[in-house]
Every structure is written in C-alpha cells, then in structure tokens.
Amino acid sequence: MNRFALMRKLIFLSFIVLAGIIWMFKLPVHSQSNNQVVYFVPIEQAVERGLEAFLKRALETAEYEGADHIVLEIDTPGGLVDAATNIANLIKTTETPITAYVKVQALSAGAYIALNADQIVMAPGTTIGSAAVIDSAGNAAEEKANSMWLATIEGAARDRDPIYARAMADKNVDLPEYRAGVGYLLTLYADEALEVGYAEAIAKDRTELLEFIGMANAEVREIEVSFAEKVARFVTHPVIIPILLSIGSLGLVLELYSPGFGIPGIMGLSALLLFFFGHLVAGFAGYETLIVFGAGILLIIIEIFFPGFGLFGVLGIVAIIGSMVLASYSTVNILLSILVATVVSVVASILMFKFFGYRGPLKRLILTDSTKSELGYVSSVTRKELVGKIGIVTTRLRPSGTAIFEEERLDVVSEGGYIEQGKKVKVISSTGSRIVVREIKE
Structure with missing residues (x-):
C-alpha cells in the first residue's frame, strides 16, 4: 500500500465516522382527542443532562399533542444539581398541570424535581428527601455552593x-x-410526607392517582425513552465520558501499531461515534461540531503525508479538542476527560513500541533502517595495512599535510605538532580517512 492509497483509506474512514453520526430524527405528530389526555413520563435512574434532554422532548411533545395533565413517575437516587435545576425550569415553564408521582424514591436531585411540580403524590412506602449537595468525589460541597x-x-x-x-x-x-x-x-416516608404537607395524596397505582387528579376516565399515553436517548443518557454521564474517550484514543493508537484495519480501529472509531452521537441526541452538540472534528482529522492526515513543520498537526489536534469542547455540556469535565485519554494513549504507545515494536500502516512511510557497518554501510575505508609503515613528508604537517608511502601519496595528520618537510614518519593508527603519523627521530 503506497502513501496515497493509505491516505485515501484514512479519508474514507473519516467520512464513515461522520456519516454514522448524522441521524434523522422524527418530529412529534400532532393528534387530537375528544377525551381528556394524561401523559405519563418516567424519571428513572440518575439525574443527568441526558435525562434533561429527554424530559425537554417529552414535555414539548405532551403540550404539542394537547395533554390535559402530565404525570412524572419518579424513581431516582438523585444526580447532578445543574441538570436538576434545568429540569425544574422546564417544569415551571410548562403550562400543562404537572403531578410528581413518586413510585419508589425521589432522593436528592429527584426530591428537588418533585418539589417543583404542581403537586406530589406518593406510592405507599416510598421516600422523598436527602438532598444535600455533594461533589464528584462524594464529599459535601463548599459553603458557598451549599448556601445557594x-x-x-x-x-x-x-x-x-x-x-x-x-x-x-x-x-x-x-x-x-x-x-x-x-x-x-431528612428523608420522609409517604405517610410522613402527607402529614407535613410534602405530599398531597398517597396512591398505590395509576388508577388511584387518576382518581385523585380527577381524570379517572382520561386517555392515558406514555412517553418512553427511545433507544437513542438511552444511549445518549449513558454516554453523556460524567463518569462514562473519560472512559469513552480513553477507549477511542487507545483503539486508534493500537491500530497504528498493527498492520491493516481491524478490531482496535473499529473500537476507537465506534467510541468516538458514540461520544458525538450521544451529545448530538442529548442536544448538547450541533452539526458544526462534526464539521470541526472532520476538519481536524483531515489536517492530521495532511500532516502525516505532507509534513508542514508540525503546523497542520497542531491545528488538527486543536480542531479535534475544540469539537469535543463544543459538543460537551461541561468544559471542565471534557478537558479532564481529554487529559485522561491523552495519558492512556501516551502510556499505551510507549508500552507498545517498547515490547512489540512498530508494525503499523505508517511503517511504509517511516525510514527505520540504519546504516550500520555490520550491514555493509561504511562512510570510508579504514586501511589497517598502513599501520607501521614508514614514509616521507612531502609537505609541512601543521598538523595535517601529505606524505608518500611506497610511492602512494596520502593525507596524514601528525600525532604531535609541527613536522618539517622531508622528515621520515611512521603510521601509528588508521581510522577511516584519518591517518595519524609520528616523526622518526634519526
């Protein structure tokens, strides 16, 4: 494979990544009903930015389709404060009445979301509360953040x-x-929340809930989390992002150290595809991030095949990092994730090169042979047979000059200092083109 064929291969693979990320999304279809309509929307697992994107779609869909009431079915241990705050703003700006129905637990950020609904209904034995702010390490937040x-x-x-x-x-x-x-x-059980006014009713199932809100005969519709949104919720989690980028960078590094295009390359490209796909579905990234990412890849390919003193490579790296920052909802989190991925890639590269050597596709473009004397490469011939021979200096040696040895004129260097013309000298060493002589005292 020559350099141009390899370049076409890399460009083709780049377009595969970009094409795989671009998805078509269906818009909600407006429908009408003569009966009252209640929409049930699940709030499950951790509260994060992917959940926020799903709820934004769900609430907009419910309002667009003329919902008379929206029920948020909550079962969450909590999550990110910023995501919970944004979800609360979505709830408060929704004109349709919203009831928070605690199915199992509404803790931490989940409790805050429930409190922002128009009313709270809890199933028997469920809990709500325990809403302290903690950082990513699980410690209590600083005083300023906690006060807010x-x-x-x-x-x-x-x-x-x-x-x-x-x-x-x-x-x-x-x-x-x-x-x-x-x-x-404070964590309240359902009966305790009802006692202190933090729940308006206790309902064991949807039937009792609908009776409480006065819509026993209403048409029930559910908004489910789509497969794409499930993927987006997973890959946009703050813990998953550095793992995903590390897998992506490690896969591409391993691919460079192996011939052909195989599992490591597929693994790396798939990880990058998931990163951008998840952030695109979650609404954090736009198609402009894909354009910047593609431009970064092309610049790096140009640097590989047409070196530009590192300029194209640097611009390519900046473009790729910039596209990831633009696609992320947290600049700090994405920069830390990129740092982790970089460390993993560097360590992997060192280990692969040390223990396995380089056998990747770029080997055809990199000169790895060395001109060793064992392989027959010599800069000049060393004439060992001259050592010990005696000749006459034909020019003054200061300290270099010429001398004749058995009718052969040679360039020589004196061992010491000045040697007058016509003096006898003896060759004491010969290394390559350097012949060292010593004056013979008569």
Missing part, C-alpha cells in the same frame, strides 16, 4: 413549610421525630 442550594430548595417548597425542605439538605436542622438532625438529612 439551601436557598434554592427552600424556594421550591413554595407554600409548604420550608423547614422540611431545608432539613433535606442541611444536617444541622434538628427534627428528631423524623430522624433528622445530628448529622442526618
């Missing part, structure tokens, strides 16, 4: 007694009758 969060969650309580909302986020609020205070956050 306390004010936010108290505001979400609205006409409810704010002391209970504060106790959900502050361990110092003492409510011993509900196991809160002295280092413990």
Whole structure:
C-alpha cells in the first residue's frame, strides 16, 4: 500500500465516522382527542443532562399533542444539581398541570424535581428527601455552593413549610421525630410526607392517582425513552465520558501499531461515534461540531503525508479538542476527560513500541533502517595495512599535510605538532580517512 492509497483509506474512514453520526430524527405528530389526555413520563435512574434532554422532548411533545395533565413517575437516587435545576425550569415553564408521582424514591436531585411540580403524590412506602449537595468525589460541597442550594430548595417548597425542605439538605436542622438532625438529612416516608404537607395524596397505582387528579376516565399515553436517548443518557454521564474517550484514543493508537484495519480501529472509531452521537441526541452538540472534528482529522492526515513543520498537526489536534469542547455540556469535565485519554494513549504507545515494536500502516512511510557497518554501510575505508609503515613528508604537517608511502601519496595528520618537510614518519593508527603519523627521530 503506497502513501496515497493509505491516505485515501484514512479519508474514507473519516467520512464513515461522520456519516454514522448524522441521524434523522422524527418530529412529534400532532393528534387530537375528544377525551381528556394524561401523559405519563418516567424519571428513572440518575439525574443527568441526558435525562434533561429527554424530559425537554417529552414535555414539548405532551403540550404539542394537547395533554390535559402530565404525570412524572419518579424513581431516582438523585444526580447532578445543574441538570436538576434545568429540569425544574422546564417544569415551571410548562403550562400543562404537572403531578410528581413518586413510585419508589425521589432522593436528592429527584426530591428537588418533585418539589417543583404542581403537586406530589406518593406510592405507599416510598421516600422523598436527602438532598444535600455533594461533589464528584462524594464529599459535601463548599459553603458557598451549599448556601445557594439551601436557598434554592427552600424556594421550591413554595407554600409548604420550608423547614422540611431545608432539613433535606442541611444536617444541622434538628427534627428528631423524623430522624433528622445530628448529622442526618431528612428523608420522609409517604405517610410522613402527607402529614407535613410534602405530599398531597398517597396512591398505590395509576388508577388511584387518576382518581385523585380527577381524570379517572382520561386517555392515558406514555412517553418512553427511545433507544437513542438511552444511549445518549449513558454516554453523556460524567463518569462514562473519560472512559469513552480513553477507549477511542487507545483503539486508534493500537491500530497504528498493527498492520491493516481491524478490531482496535473499529473500537476507537465506534467510541468516538458514540461520544458525538450521544451529545448530538442529548442536544448538547450541533452539526458544526462534526464539521470541526472532520476538519481536524483531515489536517492530521495532511500532516502525516505532507509534513508542514508540525503546523497542520497542531491545528488538527486543536480542531479535534475544540469539537469535543463544543459538543460537551461541561468544559471542565471534557478537558479532564481529554487529559485522561491523552495519558492512556501516551502510556499505551510507549508500552507498545517498547515490547512489540512498530508494525503499523505508517511503517511504509517511516525510514527505520540504519546504516550500520555490520550491514555493509561504511562512510570510508579504514586501511589497517598502513599501520607501521614508514614514509616521507612531502609537505609541512601543521598538523595535517601529505606524505608518500611506497610511492602512494596520502593525507596524514601528525600525532604531535609541527613536522618539517622531508622528515621520515611512521603510521601509528588508521581510522577511516584519518591517518595519524609520528616523526622518526634519526
């Protein structure tokens, strides 16, 4: 495979990646119904930006199709504060009445989301609360962030007694009758939430729930998380992003160290495809990020085949990193993820080169042979047979000049300093083109 065939192959693979990322999305179809319509929307697993994108679509779809009521079925242990805040804003800006129905648990960010609904209904034995702010390491947030969060969650309580909302986020609020205070956050069971006004009713199933909201005969519709949205929720998780980028970079590095195009390359391209696909579906990235990413790949290919003093390579790397930053919802998180992926790639490259050598497709473009004397490469012939021979200096040696040895004129260098013309000299060493002589004292 020559350099141009390899270049065409890399460009073709680049277009495969970009083409695989571009998907067609269906718009919601407007339908009408003479009956009342209630939409059930699930809020499950961790609260993150992928869930936010799904709920945005779900609420817009429900309103577009003329929903009379929306029920958020909640079962979540919590998640990201920024995602929960954005979801709360979506709920507050939705004109259709919204009921939060706690099916299992509404903890942390899930409790905050429930408090922003128009009313809360809980299934028997379910829980709500425990809403302290923690960082990515699982530690309590700094005082400034915690103070802002306390004010936010108290505001979400609205006409409810704010002391209970504060106790959900502050361990110092003492409510011993509900196991809160002295280092413990408030978590209310369904009957306790009903008692303190943090739930309007207890309903064991959808039938009782619909009776409570006065829509027992309403048409029930469900908005499910699509497969694409499930993938997007997974790959946009802050923990998954660095893993995904590490797999992508490692796969491409391994592909460079192996002939042909095989599993490592497919693995790397698939990881990058998932990254952009997930962020595209979640609504964080636009098609402009794909254009920037493709431009970065092309610049690196140009640098490989037409070196430009590293300029094209640097621009390509900047374009790729820039496309990932543009596609991400958190600049700090994506930069840390890229740093992790870079470290993994560098370590893998060193290990692969050390233990396996280079056997990849670029080997045809890189000169790896060396001009060793064992292979017959010599810069000049070393004439060992001259050592010990005696000749006459034909020019003054200062310290170099010429001398005649058995009618052969040779360029020589004196061992010491000056040697006068006509003096006898003896060859004491010969290395390549350097012949060293010493004057013979008579």
